[in-house]
Amino acid sequence: MSLVENWQGYLVSQTDSSTQIFSPWKLNGAAVFGYDSDYTTLAISLLRRLASEEKTLVVSEVDKQVSKQILFAATNTVEGENGLTISCGKDASVIAFTGEISLVEVPISNMVEIDSEIYHGINHAWQDESNEKNISQGAYVSGQQYDESLESRLSLIAQEHDMLIWPRRQMDDQGNKISENNVRIKPEGKITTWTKLTAAGAPSEFAIRAPILGGISTVMVQTTDGPNGVFLLADDQDLTPQIGDSVEIVVRRLYAQEGLMRYGAKAIINKRS
Numbered sequence: 001m002s003l004v005e006n007w008q009g010y011l012v013s014q015t016d017s018s019t020q021i022f023s024p025w026k027l028n029g030a031a032v033f034g035y036d037s038d039y040t041t042l043a044i045s046l047l048r049r050l051a052s053e054e055k056t057l058v059v060s061e062v063d064k065q066v067s068k069q070i071l072f073a074a075t076n077t078v079e080g081e082n083g084l085t086i087s088c089g090k091d092a093s094v095i096a097f098t099g100e101i102s103l104v105e106v107p108i109s110n111m112v113e114i115d116s117e118i119y120h121g122i123n124h125a126w127q128d129e130s131n132e133k134n135i136s137q138g139a140y141v142s143g144q145q146y147d148e149s150l151e152s153r154l155s156l157i158a159q160e161h162d163m164l165i166w167p168r169r170q171m172d173d174q175g176n177k178i179s180e181n182n183v184r185i186k187p188e189g190k191i192t193t194w195t196k197l198t199a200a201g202a203p204s205e206f207a208i209r210a211p212i213l214g215g216i217s218t219v220m221v222q223t224t225d226g227p228n229g230v231f232l233l234a235d236d237q238d239l240t241p242q243i244g245d246s247v248e249i250v251v252r253r254l255y256a257q258e259g260l261m262r263y264g265a266k267a268i269i270n271k272r273s
Contacts, residue, residue, distance in 0.1 A: 008268065009237065010024060010037075010045050012046070017101075019046060019049065021043075021049070021093060022092065024112055025119075026114065027116060032092055032114060032119065033092050035119070036252040036254075037092075037253070041253065041263070043094045044075055046086075047071070047077055056076050056078055057084065058081075058084065059071075059078070059080075059086060060081060061084075067261070067263075074251045075155070082098075118212055118213070126253075129208050134257065146262060152167060153167060155184060158185050159181060159183070160182075185224075186225050187223075188223065188224050189224050190247065191243055192220045192228070193219070194241040199214070202216050205254075209235075216232060219231055219232075221249070223249075231265055231266055232266045233269070234252050248267070249265050249267055250266055250267075251263055251264070
C-alpha cells in the first residue's frame with residue numbers, strides 16, 4: 001500500500017497518477033466524515049496539497065458532490081482542458097487524477113473511531129440546520145454578501161498597504177482607499193489568545209450543533225505573514241488550545257442557512273511535541 005500521510009486533519013496517499021485524500025475517522029469499520037467535513041472540504045485540502053505558490057492547478061472535471069464555487073474560491077485553481085479530474089468515493093474520500101484512475105486501499109488501520117453518539121447527533125443537526133426555513137436570528141449574512149468576500153476569506157487573500165490587511169476592506173484607519181494589491185497569506189500561525197463559548201452563549205447560527213459539541217472554541221491567530229485573525233477550531237479536534245500553539249488554517253463547514261451550506265476558514269492545532 002502507498003504511504004499514508006497526515007495533511008490538514010486528513011489522510012493522504014499518492015500513486016504515480018493520482019492522489020487520494022481520506023477522512024481520518026471510522027465508525028464500525030467504515031470510513032465516515034468528521035463533524036464539519038464533507039466532500040468539498042476534502043477536495044479543497046487535496047488541491048492545496050497538490051498546489052504550490054508558483055503553480056496554478058488546472059481542473060477539468062469536478063464531481064457533482066463537490067461545490068465548484070467553494071473549491072475554486074479556496075484554492076489556486078482554474079478550470080480548463082487536460083487538467084485534473086476530481087472524483088468522490090463512497091468511503092469519505094476524494095481522488096484527483098489525470099488519465100486512468102489508480103485507486104489506493106482505504107487506510108482503515110490509520111483511522112480513529114469516532115464517537116457514535118456525537119456523530120449521529122451532528123448529522124441530524126446538519127439536516128435541521130440545512131432546512132430552507134432555518135434562518136439565523138443573529139448576524140444575518142445574505143448570499144450576496146457571502147459570495148462577495150468568499151475568495152478573500154477562504155484563500156486568506158490580504159491587501160498590501162504599508163502592511164498586510166486581512167480581512168480585506170475598502171478604507172484604512174485614516175480613511176484612505178486601499179488598492180487591490182492582493183497577497184495570499186500563508187495559512188499558518190500561532191495562537192495568541194482563545195476562548196470557549198458554552199452552548200448557551202454560542203451565536204444563533206451554531207445553536208443547533210453547539211450543545212452536541214459541548215460548546216465551540218475560538219482562537220486569535222497571529223499568522224506567519226503578520227495579520228491577526230479570529231477562527232473557530234475545527235469541530236472534530238478534541239484539543240484544548242494553549243497560547244503559543246502552532247495552527248494551520250483550513251476550510252471546513254461553518255453553518256447552514258436558508259438551505260445553503262456556508263464554508264469558512266477554521267484552525268486546527270498542530271501536534272504538540
